[in-house]
Amino acid sequence: MRLMGLPNVAFYPEAIVTRDEESILIRFGGLSGEQTMSVPLRYVGGDAEAAELRLLARLQEIGYRVERVPPR
Numbered sequence: 001m002r003l004m005g006l007p008n009v010a011f012y013p014e015a016i017v018t019r020d021e022e023s024i025l026i027r028f029g030g031l032s033g034e035q036t037m038s039v040p041l042r043y044v045g046g047d048a049e050a051a052e053l054r055l056l057a058r059l060q061e062i063g064y065r066v067e068r069v070p071p072r
Contacts, residue, residue: 003055007035009063017059018069019052026055028064 012028012035019025024044026037044051052068060066 003058003062006037006062007032013063013065014067015059015064016067016069017052017056019048019071024048024052024055026059 007028011032012030014029016027016029017024018027019041021041023041024039026039028035028037041048041051049071056066056068
């Protein structure tokens with residue numbers, strides 16, 4: 001999964017990731033408010049849980065404080 005168009009980590013340092021049957025939802029938050037991104041699972045290919053865990057790791061590498069909410 002390529003990460004493009006993410007909000008600036010200085011303004012939105014928190015990333016909360018959750019997954020449902022159809023998508024991975026990323027909620028970015030901070031002093032500047034909140035932004036949400038939804039990634040349909042059909043675009044990540046393969047195992048949805050593995051894609052979610054890779055996303056969490058990548059967001060943390062970039063500098064976000066990440067949290068995972070268990071799938072719904």
